[in-house]
Amino acid sequence: MSELITAQGLSVRHGEVEVLHGVDFTISSGEIVTVVGPNGSGKSTLIRALIGLERAARGKVNRQAGLRIGYVPQKLHVDASLPLTVRRFLSLPKRVSNARAEAALERTGVPHLGGRQISRLSGGQFQRVLLARALLSEPQILILDEPTQGLDQPGTAGFYKLIEEVRQETGCAVLMVSHDLHVVMSTSDRVICLNGHVCCQGTPKVVAEAPEYRALFGMGTQGAFALYQHSHDHGEHADHATCSHDHDHADDAAKDGTQTHGQAHV
Numbered sequence: 001m002s003e004l005i006t007a008q009g010l011s012v013r014h015g016e017v018e019v020l021h022g023v024d025f026t027i028s029s030g031e032i033v034t035v036v037g038p039n040g041s042g043k044s045t046l047i048r049a050l051i052g053l054e055r056a057a058r059g060k061v062n063r064q065a066g067l068r069i070g071y072v073p074q075k076l077h078v079d080a081s082l083p084l085t086v087r088r089f090l091s092l093p094k095r096v097s098n099a100r101a102e103a104a105l106e107r108t109g110v111p112h113l114g115g116r117q118i119s120r121l122s123g124g125q126f127q128r129v130l131l132a133r134a135l136l137s138e139p140q141i142l143i144l145d146e147p148t149q150g151l152d153q154p155g156t157a158g159f160y161k162l163i164e165e166v167r168q169e170t171g172c173a174v175l176m177v178s179h180d181l182h183v184v185m186s187t188s189d190r191v192i193c194l195n196g197h198v199c200c201q202g203t204p205k206v207v208a209e210a211p212e213y214r215a216l217f218g219m220g221t222q223g224a225f226a227l228y229q230h231s232h233d234h235g236e237h238a239d240h241a242t243c244s245h246d247h248d249h250a251d252d253a254a255k256d257g258t259q260t261h262g263q264a265h266v
């Protein structure tokens, strides 16, 4: 397995606020890694920094030379008054052939949408179009930032199934931010809990065995959110130190394969 993207000691500031500090991260080819954490914990910032859309205040990010990234952002605002068909959208910024555009829409289950106005799409349709666009670059890594936000349960399940199929067909790595913990648990090779820094990480099995997870399994987003809300303080960066997994659990988990406190490599 080759390392596709690594971050070492990555810190990112938004104005005066250090949103991420000392993050070590690696994703290798074919891996599925999911980032979880409370709202505002820096998940999108991390993703954007890994892609190169945010500048590192300290530390560094390395991407494999020529790495092809397919990125599905958390939000993409398209002005409703702007006439833009799905087909034209797929050719932004780089023109693609009809055959490739059609194949991508077919692959994401929306072959009939090419002539539709972007502003007329449902949330689920739009996500599939965004995924189709991301697939056009034949990515070695697919990066998705909360791709099912706003979708209903069947829409969410269908979307994750699609990602899993794409991954199996292409062997691409997948890095995603998700609040859908039950999906995280079933599909990820590794889960990273972020709260300004990497609180802990490990296999889904280890996390799934945590009493907190069992108590919350099936409770939906609020439950998933609460799982990552219980607190302990690492001393440094007290304003960012609210973290998942109390120390006892983290210590147990460390024995069982979970890594803690910013050790991103497995």
Ligand SMILES: Nc1ncnc2c1ncn2[C@@H]1O[C@H](COP(=O)(O)OP(=O)(O)OP(=O)(O)O)[C@@H](O)[C@H]1O
Binding pocket: 014, 015, 019, 037, 038, 039, 040, 041, 042, 043, 044, 045, 046
């Ligand atoms: N462009 C920006 N300028 C200033 N502050 C920002 C900017 N983008 C994000 N932030 C702040 O950085 C922090 C982390 O934001 P980020 O979007 O990375 O969190 P998140 O974990 O992805 O949150 P959510 O789960 O709500 O999407 C937040 O406090 C947010 O307000």
